[in-house]
Amino acid sequence: MALPITLRGSAGIWMINGPPNIDKPHDFPRETSSKCKVMVFSKDGAMLAWSNGDCVKIFDVAANKVLKEIDRPRASLMTFSPKGTYLVIWELYTVDKATQNGLPNLSIYDVASGQCLKTLIQKKVTHWNPLFSDDEKICCRNVNNELHFYEDGKFDEIKTKLHLQKVTGYSLSGAGPPYMVAGYVPGGKGQPCFVRVYKYPNFGGPNAAVANRTFFKADKVEMLWNKASTAMLLLTTTDTSESSYYGDQGLHYLGSNGESSLVHLGKNGPVYHIEWSPKSTEFCVVYGFMPAKATIYNMKTEPVFDFGTGPRNFGFYNPQGSILCLCGFGNLRGNMEFWDVKQKKLICQTQSQDTTSFQWCADGEHILTATTAPRLRVGNGYRIWHYTGAMLEEKHVGKGEELWEAFWCPAPLERFPEKPISYRQVPSEKPAPPPVSTQQTYVPPSMRGKTNLPSTKLHEYEPPSNQKKQDPSMPVSKNKKKKEAKKNREAEKAASGGNEAVSMVTSAASAPSVPMPSTGDPEKDKKIRNLMKKLQAIEVLKEQQKAGKQLELNQLTKMKTEDALLAELKALEIS
Structure with missing residues (x-):
């Protein structure tokens, strides 16, 4: 069941056909006016409305014809119930x-x-549109510190009011x-x-x-x-902050049922970005x-799965x-990662450069x-993708033209039940998009071409939570490293041929410090401890x-003094 795309x-x-009929022209009667300020679909995709600078047209998508023309040439924003x-x-x-006197501007x-x-x-323009319940039984709008409610489409009668100061x-x-x-009231004094x-x-x-949440530092709240x-x-946000350019934010x-956290x-x-499933x-x-x-996060605000960083x-x-x-x-390169939500597996990763809008098909x-x-204003156009990473279509508008919006036609969810996830890319005649670039560490010109580069990272990238078990920094790998270090110490001790001084220094460099044995002479013990510290530092440098x-x-230069220090240590232990 193909759904058209409106641009x-x-x-x-104008309209174009979506997959699988991309190559076939759509018979939508094109609106040629260059003054189309706004267009909007109804939630089920049955109606399309737009303003062409002369009037507002209501279009029946299934019948492919204009149903009504409304004399509102100055229409700037529109929405369907x-x-x-x-x-x-x-x-x-x-x-x-x-x-x-002010003139009515909401119709x-x-x-x-x-x-x-x-x-x-x-x-x-803020909160300009009245809010409807899904069944359209209730309509609500904000008027002078009050929320006015209408019922059953009777807009001449205010059924009830909710008063919240400011x-x-x-x-x-x-x-x-x-x-x-829900109503939000900013704090003060x-x-x-x-x-x-x-x-x-x-x-x-x-x-x-039935529920209440209080907080400080909020110039605006998104609900x-x-x-x-x-x-x-x-999502609470402040306009200014001493610690961040973006201001302070909080997510609640x-x-x-009254629970809050x-x-x-x-x-x-x-x-x-925040997105409800x-x-x-x-x-x-x-x-x-x-x-x-x-x-x-789940409904208890507990992390369910971490996708790492990117x-x-x-x-x-x-x-x-x-x-x-x-x-x-935006200012990023258009990276797109598609994840199987149930299996928590990466389906594919691709790139759509210079993208300013994104929309799933129904x-x-x-x-x-x-x-x-x-x-x-350069390179205006659109791309159609499959979630397996295949680019099915890429089109640019004509030279000197601009594209302002691109929308899939909506459709009821019942028409498209959930399907099994495929991990195999669908066939496409379009060339594959460029591979996603890997992050590389910047190397100064003076260090380029050298083999012994300092280990520095501009950004620390974390893997998803289901891959962190393979991360060498995790406890499992740490235990493995400890076992390997213990084997190395034993091998070095055996290879030292009974040289206890060398064995003691190697052990001190690779294992936690332990109390040194006493010779009975405090001055001699102090000299031995100092020599051991120097030799331990040399082992770290090595x-x-x-x-x-x-x-x-x-x-x-410090490493060259190792032999002299070992000889001095051996002399102290023998004497």
Whole structure:
């Protein structure tokens, strides 16, 4: 079941066929206007709406025809309600010059009839769109420190209100009933910020909140519900910080059952991306200074799997939740790692350079990456991939043109059930993308060409948690090294031919220090201890030289005194 791809750019709006019909032209009646500011799909992919600078058009995808034209030439933002019943249009706020009164700039339309159901004033673009529950029974919007609720599409009647002083953010869970509402209130004058969760419509009383989370240092909060609406993640961010360019961040878990906790991250640095699994049982966080870590957490905020570190700043689940793609876009080279979520195995790794947008197809198998303006104005175009790493299509827009957006047509999840994961790359006529470059340590010009280079690393890369058992720095390998060192000491002792002084020095250099035997003369014991320290330091230098480290001149001179020190030590022991 192929799904089309819709593109918006300076040449208008057009559609192309997705796999397996990539080479066949799509019969979408192309919109040729160069003023298409915005386009949006309904959640099920049945409707497409766009603004061409003259009006807003509502397009029936299955019938392949325009159903309605709405006279809103200044439309800047649009969204469909979850079931596609309503279309919400936002325009820039303006004031009537004659009366100096604000003009309504938020409109709610009935898609079937094209009738305007309600016009409202929404000055700020932040939280401009009213939030609907998945069944469209509840609609919520923020108005002057209050959350107003409408029911069953009756937008002329405010059914109930939730008053939160200075509320600046809110979120309505999609699944329900029961419906969950979260509100964020910033702190001030020593008071903490807080997020409270209520069960609609139980808003009265001091104990009405079913969950609560307080915290300091938060200029803004991002609230992310999981699909089942059983829990949400709160990403708190400050605008400035003494310790980080990105400001201070904190990640909090808040359950609809009242449980709350701080998500402990395994590396310092910014949080780049948070993604709930579509199965609502886990979430992935990409975080930390580069190379960034990626970790999957369960509903108890416990780490389930650590993907190690790498050049990444995004993590996207496919709609079925069976594959996770870790990506490095923006100022990174476009690295993409596809992981089998259940088996915790790497499927493949490839690269899509200059990518500015990424989207999974509803089938959970294909991916659309695009290079779009204004982020990048050169090389605009798109690529179609299979999760096994095969690039199926690559197209660039015409010379002098720009691509602004590229979207898969959405589809209900029921059309595409989860399939077994394949590790074999699908066939493709397109050339393979360039191999992912390996990280190399920078070598100064004065050291190039030399064999004994200092052991330095600019970045420490960590393997995934299921590969750390093979890491030589782990305890298993340490025990093995200790056993090998013990064998070497025994062999050196046997090879010394009874020379106890040499044997004692070798043992001291390779094993933990032990109390030296006393001769009965404190002065003589002190001289022996000093000689042993010097010989032990020489043994360490010899091991470093053997490992390839380039020693300094004074260290080489110190090594030449070994014979004299051994002779002096032997004389002290004999006397």
